[in-house]
Amino acid sequence: MPQQDPSAGDPATHLATTVERGSFAVARCSCGWSGPARRSRDKARTDARSHTSAS
Template sequence: MPHQTTITERGSFAIARCSCGWTGPARRSRDRARTDAQTHNPPLAVPSGI
């Protein structure tokens, strides 16, 4: 099952969170929180033989 990341904003800062329980570093800029979420949630690999 793929991870589902979200960005939670608090004032001018944001935190990346994932359905697996992972939480990115606190008090990030919105752009940095988005990057944290994308880094945590890499694209799914396609199994060979398909």
């Protein structure tokens, strides 16, 4: 049986980043969560930080 990454699919593991979509930035997480589209990259980064600290 192949070894699996223990963090894969673990809801306690959150890797939030921001993604550029045209003139908008969106916070996204490895758990599937995504924040609202923001014109302010700083607000998108704040959304990502808020998500990881709340989880």
